Structure formats: C-alpha cells, structure tokens
Amino acid sequence: MSQAELTELARRFEEYLGDPHDPASRMPFTTVLEHDERDAFPYAFVGMLRRWGFLDYGLPAEQGGKAGNPETGFTLMRLVARRDGATAIALGLTQAAFTPVWIAGTDEQKRRQIADIHAGVGLSWGLSEAAHGSDLLNNEVVAERVPGGYRLTGEKWPIGNATYSDRMVVFARTGPRRGAGDYSILVVDKWRAEAETVRETHPVKQHGVRALDLSGLRFDGVFVPEEDRIGAEGQGLEIALKTSQTARLVILSLALSGVDTSLRTALEFAQDRVLFDRPVVEVPHTGRQLAESFAELMVADAVCLGAVRSLQASPAQVSVWSSVAKYVVPTVLEETLSRLNLVLGARVFLRTHPRFGMHQKMLRDLLVTNMADGNTVVNLRNIGHQLPSLLERALTAGPEVRAAAADRTAVLYGMDTELPVYRPHLQELSSRGLDDAVLAAPRALERLRALADEAGDKDRDRLVAAADIAGELLGRLGPLRDRQARLQADLGRGYAHSAELFDLAQEYCLLHAAAACVHTYVHSHGAMAAPLPSPALLLLQLERLRKRFHPYEPYRDPDAVAEVLDLLTRLHDDNRLLSHWPIALAERTAPTEGVRCAEAR
Numbered sequence: 001m002s003q004a005e006l007t008e009l010a011r012r013f014e015e016y017l018g019d020p021h022d023p024a025s026r027m028p029f030t031t032v033l034e035h036d037e038r039d040a041f042p043y044a045f046v047g048m049l050r051r052w053g054f055l056d057y058g059l060p061a062e063q064g065g066k067a068g069n070p071e072t073g074f075t076l077m078r079l080v081a082r083r084d085g086a087t088a089i090a091l092g093l094t095q096a097a098f099t100p101v102w103i104a105g106t107d108e109q110k111r112r113q114i115a116d117i118h119a120g121v122g123l124s125w126g127l128s129e130a131a132h133g134s135d136l137l138n139n140e141v142v143a144e145r146v147p148g149g150y151r152l153t154g155e156k157w158p159i160g161n162a163t164y165s166d167r168m169v170v171f172a173r174t175g176p177r178r179g180a181g182d183y184s185i186l187v188v189d190k191w192r193a194e195a196e197t198v199r200e201t202h203p204v205k206q207h208g209v210r211a212l213d214l215s216g217l218r219f220d221g222v223f224v225p226e227e228d229r230i231g232a233e234g235q236g237l238e239i240a241l242k243t244s245q246t247a248r249l250v251i252l253s254l255a256l257s258g259v260d261t262s263l264r265t266a267l268e269f270a271q272d273r274v275l276f277d278r279p280v281v282e283v284p285h286t287g288r289q290l291a292e293s294f295a296e297l298m299v300a301d302a303v304c305l306g307a308v309r310s311l312q313a314s315p316a317q318v319s320v321w322s323s324v325a326k327y328v329v330p331t332v333l334e335e336t337l338s339r340l341n342l343v344l345g346a347r348v349f350l351r352t353h354p355r356f357g358m359h360q361k362m363l364r365d366l367l368v369t370n371m372a373d374g375n376t377v378v379n380l381r382n383i384g385h386q387l388p389s390l391l392e393r394a395l396t397a398g399p400e401v402r403a404a405a406a407d408r409t410a411v412l413y414g415m416d417t418e419l420p421v422y423r424p425h426l427q428e429l430s431s432r433g434l435d436d437a438v439l440a441a442p443r444a445l446e447r448l449r450a451l452a453d454e455a456g457d458k459d460r461d462r463l464v465a466a467a468d469i470a471g472e473l474l475g476r477l478g479p480l481r482d483r484q485a486r487l488q489a490d491l492g493r494g495y496a497h498s499a500e501l502f503d504l505a506q507e508y509c510l511l512h513a514a515a516a517c518v519h520t521y522v523h524s525h526g527a528m529a530a531p532l533p534s535p536a537l538l539l540l541q542l543e544r545l546r547k548r549f550h551p552y553e554p555y556r557d558p559d560a561v562a563e564v565l566d567l568l569t570r571l572h573d574d575n576r577l578l579s580h581w582p583i584a585l586a587e588r589t590a591p592t593e594g595v596r597c598a599e600a601r
C-alpha cells in the first residue's frame, strides 16, 4: 500500500470513528471510560469495528484478507488505541492468534480460518502458562497423540480473549522432553470440543485495559484433529517466537497512542489554565515539559517506523528491531507520561472526567506494552545475547555490508517507499550481527550534514548540531564494545546471565534509537507534510536521548524547545496525529464549551 493510499485509508477510518470527545460519535471517550469503570468487555466497539472490516487489514490478501502490509494494520491500530487500548487489544488478538497460521499454515488452513473470522469467529493466542511466564520450555500443556489427532491437557493463563473467543491457537508440548523441538501449535475449537473437555477460567480484574477479557482456558483431554495442527510437529517454538516478534511490535501502537491522547489533554489544559495572570503553557518550565514530551513521542514514532517496516523490508533482522523497539518505546514513554502528570497536577486523579479521566486510563493501559508479548527484560536479554556480534559488525563492517544496509534503510525509513509483501516465514530468530539502522548510520549522518549545507541559517545550525549529537552518541559504540568484551572476559560463564549485560543492551537500544531519528529525517523529510519536517524537532529528539547519558547538561539550542512547542500546537490545532505520518484525525464536532475549560471538575 502506498503512503497516499495508507493516509487516505486512515482518514476514512478516523472520519468513520468520529471525534472521540463527541458523545454522539461511534467511539466516544465517555463510553470508553464507562467500560473501563465497569470492567465491561467492549462488545459493541469490537462488533462495529469488525463490521467496518478492521480485522482484514491484519489477514493476508492471498487467502481472503486485505493485508500484505503490517504497517497498515499498525496505523489503524493506533487510531483505535488513541480512543481505547482495550478495544485495540481485543481486536488485535484475533490477528495475533492468526499469525502462527500465517507463518506456517497451509493455504487451506489460512482460507478456512479467514472465512470463519469473516463469519464472526474470534481467536485467542494461548502461549503463556501461570507457572512459567517467559520460561516457554517448561510449559506443561501437553498434547498426546491419539488416532486422527491429539488430546490436549493443561491450562493456559493469563490469556486475552480466552473467554470471549471461539478458538484458541495453543502452544503445546508434543514431544517426550522439553527441548526446542518438542512443541507444536494446535488450534482448539471450543464449539467442536466435548462439553467437559474445555473450561474458561474466571476473568481477572485488571489494573489497566480493564475492559479486556483476561482469563484462561483449561483443557481436560480435548480432542484436536490432525488437520488443526499448524506447521510440522516440533515446529511450535520457532512459530511462537516469530509470532511474538510481530505481536510485540503491533502492541506498541498502544504506547504511542496513549501518549498522543495524554499529550493533547495536557497541552489543552496548559493553554486554558490561567495561574498568576497567564496561561500555564507560557511558564517556560511547563512549555519545555510539553515540548520534551512531544520530542520523546517522536523518538518512539521513529523507532516504530523502522521496526514495523522491518517486518517486510528486513525480516532477517526482525529479532533485533522488534526487541529494541519493545525496550525503547514503553520505557521512554512511561517517563513521558510521568512528566505529563506533573503538567496536569491534581487533575490526574479525576478518574471519570471525560478528558482528564482518559489520561489516568492511558497511564494504566500503557503498562501492558511492557509485559505482553515478551516483557522488557526478555527483550533486553535477546539484545544482550546478540550484542557481541552486533557490536563487532557495527565497528568493523566493510563498505559492501554498509552499502547494502544503506539501501535497506532507505526503504525502512522512507515513508513513501513501497514495501515488499509481508512474508512472515522469512523472519529469523537471530540477525547474525546485522542491524541496518546502526550499520547505515555513518552514511545517514553524511546525508544529514549535506542537508544542513543546503538549509537556511537557523535550520542549518540545528541540523549540524543534530548531526554532532548523533555522531557523539554513535561514537559510544566503540567503548560499548570494549566494556562488553571486558565483562565477558571477567565473568566467563556468568557473563550471559549477568545484570551488567542488561545495562549494555539498554545502551545499545538507545543508540539504535538515535540512528532511527536521523534515518527518519534523512529518508522521509520529503514525504512529511508541513509543519514537518523540523530540524528543531530532530535536534530535541536527539537531545532527549543524550540526556539519558548526561542528565544535567543544558540543551545546545534552548530556542529549539519553543519551536517544538509551536510545532506540537500546530499539529494539534490542525487535528493531525502526533506522528511523522501525515494522518488527519476526525473532524472536531464536540462542543468545547465547559469541557476543555480548565475549571472543569
């Protein structure tokens, strides 16, 4: 799908959903908050979005869906999630549960599942078990071979949609040991199961995404026919890990959207709230907090741009891209929301207010992006495992490897560049030291300096400063490799499980994020819509990343902060998604009188 087609689809979708502040729209914040308050599954929203055809954008076109492009599904998910993360997950889980079928299913299996989804069937993805969490090779749900298929016993918990859905795609042990080749993927159909062989567990009350159905499924010898095994027997772990790579990227849409909604709330509040005879937004500290929050959201947006596109443009490297994004995005944006708490003050506590209530909901909902589909620690560990080869390549790669990486980054970060069709079976579990974002960073910095030469005075200085900061950050790769090598030498066998390795992995992720910001500017500046691109924004994005290493050093160009605040205000006034993507939001139809008002209680 081209950039123009995607932005047009997003515009139509927004128009369909309407202004969330308008109680008469299809998905208003007032109803979202009611569901949240009552822990009530959003049946009407899910049904409405299914009828619109939302699920098709996460199902392959070849077998009856409309997708070849996870970027489209990710964008639509952001638009649902800026209203309600629980509805976004409830829908996304059917797509996530289909991913194993997409990866390893036969053409007939794909067609059958998609036809059934069109007829109303919902899926859940049964990977986790209460006793084992991330420790997949100790999972206990067992599938015993019987004539014509398997009999499945054990329990999956906690699982989104376990009660609501009609089928669960289950990761189960089919082999005699607990080795990598002893697991398989089976689809359990609740409606074909004998009554006493499947039982839903009691739904749990949650801290965030409260409206989501989070429960479990207990199997007591349920029969699964051979034809409902996905992929070969023993291929389950590989399929599950590849499924997680995709799912962990899609769920990041919730983090981006949560901050989008909260930042608008905080901006409007600061504009309307008058203290000491002036609007709070004019207090330099508050204005800077808002600009910094926006810059961090745009760091996360740049990281997601490349990472989501890597599913198609660089599937062999997805293990690195998805884990970097899964660490950086929730970690940075949690801090962003904490800063917005300081801007909003006491109103953070107004749980059911149609405007402020959404902020406290987003605060809680964002937490799920830390743990679902592989928690932060598991992802850092994945980067830690690959760190020696990633750093070695980053520092020693020859011109051919770098040129190939540069060609791919032009697609990864070029919003107006067409992507190849998604082929999930091409995803790899290790990237063999390759990370295009980092490998192509020196070339991108050269281009950024060339763009600076062509720019006017102020922009030139900012682009040069941005290139200097990015160069300084990426210059940390050498010392990082030295520390990694020393740690390995000092700790020997204890190295792989050491706490220090996580620190090194975190630093690597932040350097990848700096590269992502530069690549997004270099490869997409021509595809952005005014008021973007902005050298001031790029500079502040990189300053925010640099602050993580030097928290008390002043910004090089404090004036850039005011410009970024203006940019945020313009995007909000123009009713645009807070993103590099030029996405128009639904027309404002809500009466603002009395609602935006800062005295609102």
Ligand SMILES: Cc1cc2nc3c(=O)[nH]c(=O)nc-3n(C[C@H](O)[C@H](O)[C@H](O)COP(=O)(O)OP(=O)(O)OC[C@H]3O[C@@H](n4cnc5c(N)ncnc54)[C@H](O)[C@@H]3O)c2cc1C
Binding pocket: 093, 124, 125, 126, 127, 128, 132, 133, 134, 135, 157, 158, 159, 160, 161, 209, 212, 214, 368, 371, 372, 373, 374, 375, 377, 378, 381
């Ligand atoms: C709202 C929600 C929806 C969910 N939906 C689904 C679903 O649809 N399907 C599904 O299968 N699951 C689902 N889950 C379960 C979730 O994906 C798992 O709980 C999670 O992946 C397992 O991780 P955990 O956070 O429970 O931590 P655990 O794996 O229990 O780990 C606990 C802690 O141990 C430490 N730790 C863990 N592993 C390592 C490691 N390798 N190295 C170092 N330290 C480590 C970390 O500090 C971690 O936080 C859902 C969970 C929630 C909250």
